[in-house]
Amino acid sequence: xxxxxxxxxxxxxxxxxxxxxGCSTIGNGSSGDESTASPGGEPxxxxxxxxxxxxxxxxxIKQFEQQSGYDLVVRASGDAGILTNKLVLTKxxxxxxxxxxxxxxxxxxxxxxxxxxxxxxxxxDGADQYRLPGDDEHDLTPIDNASVCVNVDDxxxxxxxxxxxxxLDDLAAPEYQGLFVTPGAATSSPGLAFLLSTxxxxxxxxxxxxxxxxxxxxxxxxxxxxxxYEVDFTQGGGQGDRPIVLSYDSSPAFTVADGESSTSALxxxxxxxxxxxxxxxxAANPAGAEQLVDFLxxxxxQAALPESMYVFPVDSSVQLPKEWARFAKQPSDPFSVDPAxxxxxxxxxxxxxxxxxxx
Amino acid sequence: xxxxxxxxxxxALPLAVLGVFFxxxxxxxxxxGFVTDGRFDPGGVLEVLGRPRVHxxxxxxxxxxxxxxxxxxxxxxPVAHLLHRRRFWGRRALRSLLLVPFVLPTVVVGVAFRExxxxxxxxxxxxxxxxxVAIVAGLVFFNVAVVIRAxxxxxxxxxxxxxxxxxxxxxxxxxxxxxxxxxxxRPAIVSAASVVFLFCATAFGVVLTLxxxxxxxxxTEIYLLTTNLLDLQAAAALSILQLLAITALLVVTGRLxxxxxxxxxxxxxxxxRPAPGDWPGLVxxxxxxxxxxxxxAALVAGSLRVGDAWSLGNYRALTGEGTQHALLASATDAxxxxxxxxxxxxxxxxxxxxxxxxxxxxxxxTRGERRARGLLDGLFMLPLGVSAVTLGFGFLITLDRPxxxxxxxxxxxxxxxxxxxxxxxxxxxxxxxxxxDDRQRQAAASLGAGPLRTFATVDLPxxxxxxxAAAGFAFAVSLGEFGATSFLAREDHPTLPIVxxxxxxxxxxxxxxxxxAASVVLATTTALVMLxxxxxxxxxxxxx
Numbered sequence: 001x002x003x004x005x006x007x008x009x010x011x012x013x014x015x016x017x018x019x020x021x022g023c024s025t026i027g028n029g030s031s032g033d034e035s036t037a038s039p040g041g042e043p044x045x046x047x048x049x050x051x052x053x054x055x056x057x058x059x060x061i062k063q064f065e066q067q068s069g070y071d072l073v074v075r076a077s078g079d080a081g082i083l084t085n086k087l088v089l090t091k092x093x094x095x096x097x098x099x100x101x102x103x104x105x106x107x108x109x110x111x112x113x114x115x116x117x118x119x120x121x122x123x124x125d126g127a128d129q130y131r132l133p134g135d136d137e138h139d140l141t142p143i144d145n146a147s148v149c150v151n152v153d154d155x156x157x158x159x160x161x162x163x164x165x166x167x168l169d170d171l172a173a174p175e176y177q178g179l180f181v182t183p184g185a186a187t188s189s190p191g192l193a194f195l196l197s198t199x200x201x202x203x204x205x206x207x208x209x210x211x212x213x214x215x216x217x218x219x220x221x222x223x224x225x226x227x228x229y230e231v232d233f234t235q236g237g238g239q240g241d242r243p244i245v246l247s248y249d250s251s252p253a254f255t256v257a258d259g260e261s262s263t264s265a266l267x268x269x270x271x272x273x274x275x276x277x278x279x280x281x282x283a284a285n286p287a288g289a290e291q292l293v294d295f296l297x298x299x300x301x302q303a304a305l306p307e308s309m310y311v312f313p314v315d316s317s318v319q320l321p322k323e324w325a326r327f328a329k330q331p332s333d334p335f336s337v338d339p340a341x342x343x344x345x346x347x348x349x350x351x352x353x354x355x356x357x358x359x
Numbered sequence: 360x361x362x363x364x365x366x367x368x369x370x371a372l373p374l375a376v377l378g379v380f381f382x383x384x385x386x387x388x389x390x391x392g393f394v395t396d397g398r399f400d401p402g403g404v405l406e407v408l409g410r411p412r413v414h415x416x417x418x419x420x421x422x423x424x425x426x427x428x429x430x431x432x433x434x435x436x437p438v439a440h441l442l443h444r445r446r447f448w449g450r451r452a453l454r455s456l457l458l459v460p461f462v463l464p465t466v467v468v469g470v471a472f473r474e475x476x477x478x479x480x481x482x483x484x485x486x487x488x489x490x491x492v493a494i495v496a497g498l499v500f501f502n503v504a505v506v507i508r509a510x511x512x513x514x515x516x517x518x519x520x521x522x523x524x525x526x527x528x529x530x531x532x533x534x535x536x537x538x539x540x541x542x543x544x545r546p547a548i549v550s551a552a553s554v555v556f557l558f559c560a561t562a563f564g565v566v567l568t569l570x571x572x573x574x575x576x577x578x579t580e581i582y583l584l585t586t587n588l589l590d591l592q593a594a595a596a597l598s599i600l601q602l603l604a605i606t607a608l609l610v611v612t613g614r615l616x617x618x619x620x621x622x623x624x625x626x627x628x629x630x631x632r633p634a635p636g637d638w639p640g641l642v643x644x645x646x647x648x649x650x651x652x653x654x655x656a657a658l659v660a661g662s663l664r665v666g667d668a669w670s671l672g673n674y675r676a677l678t679g680e681g682t683q684h685a686l687l688a689s690a691t692d693a694x695x696x697x698x699x700x701x702x703x704x705x706x707x708x709x710x711x712x713x714x715x716x717x718x719x720x721x722x723x724x725t726r727g728e729r730r731a732r733g734l735l736d737g738l739f740m741l742p743l744g745v746s747a748v749t750l751g752f753g754f755l756i757t758l759d760r761p762x763x764x765x766x767x768x769x770x771x772x773x774x775x776x777x778x779x780x781x782x783x784x785x786x787x788x789x790x791x792x793x794x795x796d797d798r799q800r801q802a803a804a805s806l807g808a809g810p811l812r813t814f815a816t817v818d819l820p821x822x823x824x825x826x827x828a829a830a831g832f833a834f835a836v837s838l839g840e841f842g843a844t845s846f847l848a849r850e851d852h853p854t855l856p857i858v859x860x861x862x863x864x865x866x867x868x869x870x871x872x873x874x875x876a877a878s879v880v881l882a883t884t885t886a887l888v889m890l891x892x893x894x895x896x897x898x899x900x901x902x903x
Binding site for chain 2: 053082085088109184186220221229230231232236238241242247255257310346347357
């Protein structure tokens with residue numbers, strides 16, 4: 001028996017030592033969460049519950065903490081759907097003070113469940129048009145928006161001497177056979193937004209027929225946005241062979257080379273997604289929560305949104321980044337579907353869509 | 360009496376952890392499905408089980424996992440032999456490399472796979488994109504390492520003399536393998552296969568990305584029902600179905616694993632160099648390297664492309680300031696978070712795993728005791744068979760009030776990862792520890808050694824090799840874990856897989872390149888850590 005075995009039982013101790021010396025998550029990382037009670041005896045922090053795409057520059061967050069006197073704790077995980085369902089399941093015993101990131105395809109569910117407390121934040125210029133239809137109590141405050149639009153590879157169409165499509169109808173036309181790729185509605189949030197576009201365009205009884213034509217025309221479905229854009233789209237990272245893809249109105253700002261964008265969004269095919277913030281019912285720090293909502297509407301945060309989260313601000317007076325201003329055109333009259341109707345029919349529409357597309 | 364006390368004492372800690380962090384949240388979430396408008400209503404759940412779609416989903420899950428498991432075992436066995444019973448330059452490096460798929464984020468691998476087999480890819484002519492074949496290949500890609508490592512660890516310590524004796528008596532290699540080696544390895548093979556099956560049956564990203572929308576498994580269905588439709592009734596029905604299926608699987612594998620005389624003699628000999636007779640191992644290793652290597656090579660190549668030129672730009676961007684907006688945290692910070700979390704998850708799952716293994720492998724004196732140990736054994740496999748969303752939502756709704764107000768605890772992530780790794784740890788250790796002749800312990804005890812000393816002198820030396828194998832698994836599982844982590848991770852400290860998912864989910868050629876580069880960094884780190892873990896045991900090799 002060699003000495004090594006005498007030492008072997010020490011392995012857990014070694015592990016503990018590692019944990020204690022910082023090679024571990026235990027023992028650090030929680031310092032920022034500690035309540036530092038403010039003079040008024042109020043809680044010293046405000047907790048923001050959000051989705052995994054949330055991101056703001058650190059200096060901005062510092063600025064909020066200095067101005068408000070609260071520590072800002074961000075709890076980010078999952079997508080908008082997961083976020084909504086988390087809020088619904090923890091209703092009355094909320095995970096934080098403010099929720100940000102619920103969009104107009106999920107907002108009704110949260111409103112119906114009474115997840116939020118009313119707060120009528122003073123809106124900046126132009127933000128009023130993004131209010132959630134049906135939210136008469138002003139539970140939710142619009143913060144940003146981005147539209148899901150069909151994108152085309154202009155270089156490819158120029159090379160092939162073909163006029164790019166313009167409308168939803170064009171996508172089902174024979175000259176564009178086998179050129180379109182889109183993430184599916186059942187598995188992807190932009191995919192669902194596109195389905196809603198077609199429901200708005202062709203009516204609750206007509207969209208099934210449109211999708212049947214789309215599928216007949218060789219449309220390819222993928223599970224997620226990255227599969228469609230990065231693998232199958234001609235301008236994606238994987239250099240696929242389909243020049244028409246479902247993406248966002250801001251996407252052309254990301255395909256800029258030598259001062260020109262090689263792609264453009266078809267502005268007559270768009271569905272607008274608006275993201276909201278709201279004070280959670282039962283929040284531990286409602287005053288801090290309201291300040292945080294105001295902060296998200298401040299010109300500084302609004303101006304940071306495009307580069308931090310790839311979305312447009314709701315404040316129309318905010319200046320966009322240079323490439324956004326040139327290449328990311330927003331639709332003037334996107335398709336829309338009543339949020340309450342989305343919530344009511346989501347299950348049924350997805351089932352029908354699955355039937356039509358898997359035929 | 361003393362024995363049952365000892366059993367309870369050893370099992371107490373793992374049971375408490377499992378109870379609080381698994382049974383409580385999952386039962387909390389499942390019971391949500393049984394309550395409609397405040398009333399107990401089991402009828403709705405039963406109704407869901409009758410839907411034709413549920414049957415289709417279940418059938419697909421069962422057959423695709425079975426085929427993938429069979430392939431993983433068939434490919435893995437000869438590779439395990441070559442990498443653990445033969446000595447050649449670079450075998451350690453190969454072993455560590457084969458664990459790499461384990462940590463690669465499924466979305467990225469999905470993209471890499473699809474770049475190969477997609478319409479525009481070099482293998483596009485095969486028409487595999489979105490097919491069941493692609494899903495099965497993906498499942499084998501991720502899981503063949505489990506067979507190689509777990510069976511290899513057992514094979515390595517197998518006494519070669521019985522096989523040599525059989526050969527001396529005139530048996531051919533195939534005959535020797537079938538009558539001598541295979542029976543001795545059976546517990547390890549069945550253990551590995553059952554874990555692989557569970558991993559396949561609960562695979563999420565692979566089925567989604569590689570199957571397109573044509574196929575759904577129980578796991579993807581639960582995810583969609585819970586996150587998209589909030590149809591908790593249907594989700595509960597499928598979760599229960601999952602749990603029942605796993606219980607059935609555990610019963611079957613428990614039977615198969617049992618061997619009449621488990622006494623395992625340990626080998627002390629230096630392995631020979633490969634000979635022409637090792638061709639099955641060489642061929643299988645070549646195949647596995649191709650399967651694992653092609654997508655990884657596509658990944659590496661992609662990470663080195665910026666525009667149309669070769670460049671290290673994507674790697675520089677990972678730490679650079681310029682494109683910081685795109686990152687939730689710089690990839691280096693995220694890597695540190697990942698490594699720290701993995702250290703925690705590893706020691707947690709190893710400590711719990713060793714306790715569980717000791718409890719379930721001690722020879723039982725009565726039938727009741729054997730039952731109890733068998734039950735415990737199965738209980739700790741369950742975390743593998745439950746959807747991450749079910750567990751994640753369960754955490755939120757059950758761990759929300761004192762004394763268990765843990766929703767915000769930084770410990771949740773490593774604990775969740777440790778629970779995922781625990782079955783792998785247990786399944787790697789049990790076949791070896793179960794093979795130790797109990798008389799050795801009795802001899803030690805009769806010579807005056809206390810229980811701890813007996814454990815340190817009899818069990819631990821035998822466990823050393825599988826323990827390092829298990830540590831590697833736990834570490835890799837933790838580094839690559841996405842499902843539970845994405846649910847629990849907090850914004851200020853995202854792990855590397857979270858950052859990678861974030862990058863690949865947004866437009867911009869740079870983001871795509873950076874996601875690939877970050878994946879390569881993650882893979883390289885893993886391979887290096889595995890190599891170090893393998894080295895760790897060098898001093899102990901000659902010692903027993």
